[in-house]
Amino acid sequence: MKSNNQLNGVSPRLCVRPYKLSDYKSWSTAVIRACEVDGGKDSFRKKVLKNRQLRKEDRSYVFGIFHKKTNEHLGEIEINIIVRRNFRWANLGYEIHSHYRNKGFAKEGAAAVLEIGHNFLDLHRIEAVMPASNKASIKVARALKMKKEGIRRRFIPMSEGWTDAMVFVSVR
Ligand SMILES: CC(C)(COP(=O)(O)OP(=O)(O)OC[C@H]1O[C@@H](n2cnc3c(N)ncnc32)[C@H](O)[C@@H]1OP(=O)(O)O)[C@@H](O)C(=O)NCCC(=O)NCCS
Numbered sequence: 001m002k003s004n005n006q007l008n009g010v011s012p013r014l015c016v017r018p019y020k021l022s023d024y025k026s027w028s029t030a031v032i033r034a035c036e037v038d039g040g041k042d043s044f045r046k047k048v049l050k051n052r053q054l055r056k057e058d059r060s061y062v063f064g065i066f067h068k069k070t071n072e073h074l075g076e077i078e079i080n081i082i083v084r085r086n087f088r089w090a091n092l093g094y095e096i097h098s099h100y101r102n103k104g105f106a107k108e109g110a111a112a113v114l115e116i117g118h119n120f121l122d123l124h125r126i127e128a129v130m131p132a133s134n135k136a137s138i139k140v141a142r143a144l145k146m147k148k149e150g151i152r153r154r155f156i157p158m159s160e161g162w163t164d165a166m167v168f169v170s171v172r
Contacts, residue, residue: 004017004018006116006120007055007061007063007116007120009063009112009113009115009116010068010112011108011109011111011112012108013067013068013069013105013108014065014066014067014068014074014105014108014109014112015065015066015067015068016063016064016065016066016077016109016112016113016116017063017064017066018051018052018055018061018062018063018064019044019047019048019051019062019064020048021044021045021048023044023048023064023066023073024041024044024045026066026071026072026073027044027064027073028041028044029072029073030072030073030074030097030100031073031097033097033099034097034098034099035098036097058081058084059080059081060078060079060080060081061078061079061080061116061117061121062076062077062078063076063077063078063079063109063113063116064076065077065096065105065109072100073097074096074097074100074105074109075094075095075096075097075100075105075106075109076094076095077092077093077094077095077109077110077113078091078092078093078094079091079092079113079116079117079121079123079126080093081123082127087124087125088122088123088124088125089123089124089125089126089127090117090121090123090125090126090127091126091127091128091129092110092113092114092117092126092127092128092170093128094106094109094110094113094128094137094140101136102136106136106140107139107140107143107144110140110144111143111144114126114144114170118170118172123172124171124172125169125170125171126146126169126170126171127146127149127167127168127169127170128140128141128144128146128167128168128169129152129155129156129165129166129167129168130156130165130166131156131158131163131164131165131166132164132166138166138168141168142168144168144170145170146168146169146170147168147169147170147171148166148167148168149167149168149169150166150167151164151165151166151167152164152165152166152167
């Protein structure tokens, strides 16, 4: 398993890293402010332990995004392994709490995680997929210099049914 130090990324304003149990206060404050679900300290503990297990199994890497100066929790970025053997292929997902959006945090944090994905997780191909309606997500992918590869038909399950996805990729 990769050590947590290798999974720590920094950028001018941010620190992206796997969660620690001591992050509960920062995480919970942001989650409550964004009116998301805070299941309490115990559920955060389960999340941290589950993430640890997923990393150990090389299935998924979850990064909390924290402000370097204030330690505010801003959002979360995930790398999910799609196929490791031969292809070294994964998906990148990002989410910023509603009250911190449009400040460039997704672009900055995801750039740091993309580097970790290629350099430390040894991933060859990292893709981001989103419906064409998700303009903010498309702008993030473009800012990361991911290349548009095409449309994956009827790929995303949404309330209105299976929706086409735009596919952006970073290949090293
Ligand atoms: C997508 C998301 C992560 C972007 O986070 P963010 O921190 O606001 O993103 P950034 O500030 O780094 O950049 C967003 C860009 O999109 C633009 N933008 C935001 N909302 C927009 C909209 N409705 N239409 C067009 N552009 C939009 C911003 O102006 C900014 O543009 P810029 O590159 O010209 O500066 C955030 O909106 C989010 O969490 N959405 C819900 C989860 C989600 O959709 N995740 C992606 C799944 S594929």
